[in-house]
Amino acid sequence: MVEITCIHDAGAQLGEATIWDPDAAVLWWIDIWGQRIFRTNPASGRTDSWETPEYPGCIGLRKSGGLVLTMRSGFYFFDPETAEFTAVADPESHLPDTRFNDGKPDRQGRFWSGTMFEAPGKELEFIGSLYRMDTDLTVHRMIDGIGCSNGLAWSPDSTRMYFSDSHTPVVNVYDFDAATGEIENGRTFIEFTEPGDIADGTTVDAEGCYWVTIPFKGRVDRYDPDGIRMASITMPTDLPTCCEFGGPDLDVLYVTTAVLKRPMEELKGQTSPGGLFALDVGVKGLPLPAFEG
Template structure:
């Protein structure tokens, strides 16, 4: 049975982003980092003061991960780079999928061993892939035949890996070997093909429940470890994109949203599209892992 969350949702930043995405919480700095993909920006939001600043990285930016003090690992169109958060300097690392000019990198996260997992998206054919970039500099192809590699994460016991293919309206689960970094035994965890919306970015809480932002769905849905919907957070915007836990006790859910592609009438009906939202919960999230390279 689905419960509607009783906690109020707060608009914490009137960002008006085109495509807000990829939020990650820095527990040491007490800052939320997030991206605006099409505006080429990596944002830094301070919830204590309401201040928000950004770096213009010169091209689309699909995902970020912490990579040491004052450094982010950034997934851009076809390459990974390090971003110095003091100087704004970008240092390219590697390039892949350059032979697929219409593809671009999308969502990404680090596992507990400090390896960066990121995927690509393909506008038409299922030509997107999932990659693992290791601290030793090696790149590994982990999955193929995807359309939009999206929302990914790991169960608290590190035995299960989750991956979303948004246009397919499915969240998949895999067996995960934390030592080798391998995935196997793909199966459908959540099937939303009967719905009119699409699963986007996700986060996982300390109880092993999955929180998935629903593109075109005006909501975030919480699924139990069996893939059953148990909670729905209604939002005042049409295009939620991703979410993460932050705050002092990792009990604040931050939600990024988008305005891209909306008509004037839709924007008037969803006036705060592209803004950053938050709600206080009594549920604790998992810490964000850093790239260890």
């Protein structure tokens, strides 16, 4: 049986973007709709937080210090010591109905983030894209025609990249060129068959298996490299959103969750919705390098 512990009962509106810092032994994560960056120390139980000026989308460590992140209006750097944000690039300044969402560094030190359509009251448009920011801070559009970017992860040997549009029941896999960051030969990796199943935040473990959060279904699933589901873990709250391995031995799976502005009566019977959870799943993960730029 999987041991599940809430280590910070944040009540996050939309917890996301888990990144483990092995040097500081802390987990970085965000609340998108709450406009906050969190830093949780599992050993001490302390969580620090910073307000963001816009909806954050995702974060990564930066080799020269601080964080790299995306917010609604593009790529930024963040210095936790001064709480200052520095704008880097805004590749969708011409698209007022999109914002940046899921992303993370690849194993070669580039930073990836994709956008999603978010315009309440308007009909869904598939106008989002996935972007790669290289270490020279140039930004490249890699995939377009997206409704909601999610599911980003890489195989341990960096020959495969996984990516999903959460407005579809599919996770795709691409051949990945580690030297250049180019992708090709996109194809279906997972096609969900249970009604309402979609992919949110994901990671890959040391055995090359793909872990994916299934929002609104309260599950975290594990798939082998052939796209066969190996395990399904039921969370104590219905909206898990992102996952990443951490801890000194990278043997803890950290999972963020979300309240999503729902009234408390809709959350009756759930344990710590919007909290940060630690799961003992019996396998180890892989470190995510910092952004080299």
